[in-house]
Amino acid sequence: MSDAVARPKDLPVDLTLSESELEAHREHITAFVRSVVDDAGADGAVIGLSGGIDSTLTAHLAVEALGAEAVHGLVMPSDVNTEGNMSDAERVAEMLGIDYDVVDIEPIVDAFVDAYPAGEDHRMALGNVRVRTRGVLNYFVANAESRIVLGTGNRSETLTGYYTKYGDQAVDCNPIGNLYKRQVRQLADHVGVPEDLVEKPPSAEMWVGQTDEEEMGLSYDLLDAVLVLHVDGPLSTAATASTLDVDESVIDRVDELYATSEHKRHMPPAPDALSL
Ligand SMILES: Nc1ncnc2c1ncn2[C@@H]1O[C@H](COP(=O)(O)OP(=O)(O)OC[C@H]2O[C@@H]([n+]3cccc(C(=O)O)c3)[C@H](O)[C@@H]2O)[C@@H](O)[C@H]1O
Numbered sequence: 379m380s381d382a383v384a385r386p387k388d389l390p391v392d393l394t395l396s397e398s399e400l401e402a403h404r405e406h407i408t409a410f411v412r413s414v415v416d417d418a419g420a421d422g423a424v425i426g427l428s429g430g431i432d433s434t435l436t437a438h439l440a441v442e443a444l445g446a447e448a449v450h451g452l453v454m455p456s457d458v459n460t461e462g463n464m465s466d467a468e469r470v471a472e473m474l475g476i477d478y479d480v481v482d483i484e485p486i487v488d489a490f491v492d493a494y495p496a497g498e499d500h501r502m503a504l505g506n507v508r509v510r511t512r513g514v515l516n517y518f519v520a521n522a523e524s525r526i527v528l529g530t531g532n533r534s535e536t537l538t539g540y541y542t543k544y545g546d547q548a549v550d551c552n553p554i555g556n557l558y559k560r561q562v563r564q565l566a567d568h569v570g571v572p573e574d575l576v577e578k579p580p581s582a583e584m585w586v587g588q589t590d591e592e593e594m595g596l597s598y599d600l601l602d603a604v605l606v607l608h609v610d611g612p613l614s615t616a617a618t619a620s621t622l623d624v625d626e627s628v629i630d631r632v633d634e635l636y637a638t639s640e641h642k643r644h645m646p647p648a649p650d651a652l653s654l
């Protein structure tokens with residue numbers, strides 16, 4: 379694990395949900411998924427399966443909500459995904475008993491690079507193309523099979539903008555969108571997701587070796603604590619830093635992620651109507 383990741387021990391903020399609270403979230407989320415599908419008049423849902431905890435938990439709850447026959451999984455490997463994650467994604471589909479397809483996205487990504495060769499060496503731009511390509515495939519299936527696209531965004535990602543605009547956030551709903559990352563792990567454990575998947579380090583897998591915590595520079599547990607106390611909560615920068623026993627620069631970093639991602643949490647703006 380990199381030294382650049384701020385990871386204090388024994389954080390004094392406890393996000394742990396009780397068993398009855400976890401059960402309440404489970405029922406609330408499954409009811410939500412059912413109502414989104416019903417209100418849309420859709421026949422079911424489609425979800426991208428990455429082998430990560432967000433998609434694993436969301437797929438699990440979708441099957442509880444809709445039944446396995448109503449959920450279609452897409453496993454979409456690229457050249458930068460590990461085989462372990464892709465086989466975990468297939469394992470999840472098989473465990474849940476859902477239909478799934480494996481679609482290699484690299485030829486599609488290659489077509490984008492052929493169309494715009496100057497982008498090839500831009501790691502982030504190319505990673506975002508991989509993410510957006512999966513979004514296009516999700517909607518291809520959703521349109522053709524009358525399904526809604528299930529997103530897997532959680533509150534920690536939403537508040538930091540840690541997703542690709544019109545990529546993995548291009549979805550019809552985010553069932554786990556109100557849970558901080560730590561609570562995602564807890565709920566996954568509660569509903570019976572295997573421990574190795576619950577404990578796996580989160581990765582966007584947009585390039586080889588990427589991990590969320592290294593890129594953001596702080597652990598999810600610390601990030602979640604700052605979000606709860608300061609971004610969602612009432613504490614000042616100084617009070618949050620003092621409560622968590624971290625440097626104020628950590629809080630500033632989270633504030634910066636929150637502020638610079640504001641545009642991702644809104645519909646694209648247009649000028650005010652001009653009355654002539
Ligand atoms: N102020 C502003 N107002 C309106 N639009 C603004 C803007 N600033 C940038 N933009 C637009 O947004 C674009 C940048 O946003 P975007 O394309 O999303 O790209 P960006 O935010 O630069 O990168 C995506 C971030 O999300 C992470 N990610 C992506 C996908 C999945 C996961 C995961 O956890 O699985 C994580 C990824 O590692 C990276 O840190 C700019 O090119 C511009 O078009």
Ligand SMILES: Nc1ncnc2c1ncn2[C@@H]1O[C@H](COP(=O)(O)OP(=O)(O)OP(=O)(O)O)[C@@H](O)[C@H]1O
Nearest residue numbers: 426427428430431432433453454530546580581582
């Ligand atoms: N190779 C892939 N195949 C299919 N879907 C993918 C793939 N990579 C990413 N996705 C989709 O994009 C979503 C966002 O990725 P993200 O990494 O945030 O979540 P995750 O992989 O489920 O969990 P973790 O944060 O633990 O890695 C995934 O939940 C999944 O729906």
Ligand SMILES: [Mg+2]
Nearest residue numbers: 428430581582
């Ligand atoms: Mg992932």
